[in-house]
Amino acid sequence: METKLNRIKEDLEEFMKYTSTPGKGITRSSYSKEDTLAKNYLINEMKKIGLxxxxxxxxxxxxxKEGTLKDAPVVMFGSHYDSVVNGGAFDGQAGTISALEVMRTLVENNYQNDYPLELICMNAEEGATFGPSTGVSNSRAMVGTLTYEELNTVxxxxxxxxxxxxKEYGLVPDLEKAKRAPGSIKNFVELHVEQGPVLDRENIEIGLISYLAGIGRYTFRFHGLTADSTAPMSSRKDALVPASEFVVRFNEEINKLGDEVTGMVGRLDVTPNSNQFVPELVEGKIEIRTFSREICEKINFKELIVNLLESISTKYDMKYELEEIRRVNYPNPTPPSIMCAKNVKKMELICDELGYSHVIINNGTGHDSMIMTDFCDTNMIYVPSRNNGVSHCPEEWTDFEDIHKGANVLLHLIMDLSKKGD
Incomplete structure (x- = not known):
């Protein structure tokens, strides 16, 4: 049994039409007209096969799709179909369409699943729509961590x-009704484009994820005083000087922690940004990635950052601010999201049986799967991103043939997971 390439291609090409920026990438924001068009297409296709x-x-x-077991936990699979502004045609959509095609294939082959199967199509994954740390809304609603506070503020x-x-979209949210009971989802599986260069560069067909790194984000600011470049050195309050020292010392502290964590100041905004004036304000963006749960339990990263800022601000007699960028109800940084190891092994065997080259990949951006790992057995499949892995832009591309192969791996995993005795 295998999925059909031509249907995957037709679905994705249809989805490319649902954009508010024709010719300038895909813009299908949550709760937009384009969201409605895409949702209606998916509804019609699901009704055609009797779901x-x-x-x-x-x-x-x-x-x-019901199974032979009554009141049993569900095997859920799918992805999101919203996009960033001027994004690509495959991020999220490849996984949604692959899951749809898997359902079609099971239905037309009269496959009898024991556990019920649910295709999930999510419309609010992209955090770019409502700002940092506001994405993966659908999965957070299912596990009960999305709040009305967020809905009313971002x-x-x-x-x-x-x-x-x-409300403009026609939805009055009910977060209590969106919550899933513990134990009600047996498995959650998501296919996604890699959004990175590994598979394309190494000419490998399938990426299998064992974990997704956790993430922490902070913004710091140093407040100085602007002055002309002729101002005496002894009278200056140059905000860039303590900011620069913070960058160096933060890097040193993260280096001491070993390979379980990475961190950097990846952006500095300087005001005024001119060679003629002393900077009065510097804002920096910190990003931390965690690769073990132990490092999150062992190190208080906010305390580490505050201690550095306190020391440096005292040294230069300069005020500072620290702002956390975090999801409500989640730590900052989050621990890594660990996938179900048993099912990774199963997918390795599936790839071998299908003749697909494969590799374990443990990098990548945030996905709904990272939310689901603490709720149920969760797994991810990556397919190659061409053009050196670029994503979230019009140049994003994944060959239809690659998605077809990923969909076949998804199909065989779902068949396995849907049977009694798994």
Whole structure:
């Protein structure tokens, strides 16, 4: 049994039409007209194959195929179909369409699953829509960590809060109804484009994920005083000097912690940014990535950062600020999201049987799967991103043939997981 390449290609090409920026990449923001068009297409396709179609309290779309076991936990698979502004045609969509095609294949082959199967189509994964740490909304709603506080405060580029955008879209959210009971989901599986260069560079067909790194983000600011470049050195309050020292010392501290964590100051904004004036304000962005749960338990990263800022601000007699960029109800940084090792082994065997080259990949951006790992057995499949792995831009590309291969791996894993005795 295998999926059909031509249908995957037709679906994805249809999805490329649902954009508010034709010719300038895919812009399919959450709760937009384009979101509605894509959702209606998915609903029609699911109804064609006899799935039970429904939405939860956050507007997440599901297509259900019952199994022989009654009141059993569900095997859930799919991805998101929203995009960033001027994004690509494969991020999220490749996984959604692959899951749809897997369902079609199972239905047309009269496959009898024991555990119920649910195709999940999510429309609010991209954090770019409402700002940092506001993405993966559908999965957070399912596990019960999305809050009304967030819905009422974060805003999109049009100045609408999430709640306002939802209501305009025709959705009155009910977070309690969106929550899944513990134990109600047996497995969660997501196919996604790699959004990186490894598979393309190494000419490997399938990436299998054993974990996704955790993430922590902070913004710091040093406040000095602007002055002309002729101002005496002894009178200056140059905000770039303590900021520069912080960059160096933070790097030194992270280096001491070993290979379980990485961290950097990846961006500095200087005001005024001129060779003629002393900087009065410097804002820096910190990003931390964690690769073990132990490092998150052992190190208080906020305390580490504050101690450095305190020491440096005292040294230069300069005020500082620290702002955490974090999801409500989640630590900062988060621990890594560990995938189900048993199913990684299963997918390695599936790839071998299908003749697909494969490799374990443990890097990449955030996905809904990272939210689900603490709730149920979760796994991810990566397919190659061409053009050196670029993503979130019009140049994003994954060959349809590569998605077809990933969909076949997904198909065989779902067949395995859907049977009694797994």
């Amino acid at each position: 039970t179609v429904y939405e939860d309290g956050l507007g997440t779309l599901f297509g259900r 805003k999109n580029r049009f100045g609408q809060t999430k709640l306002e955008a939802m």
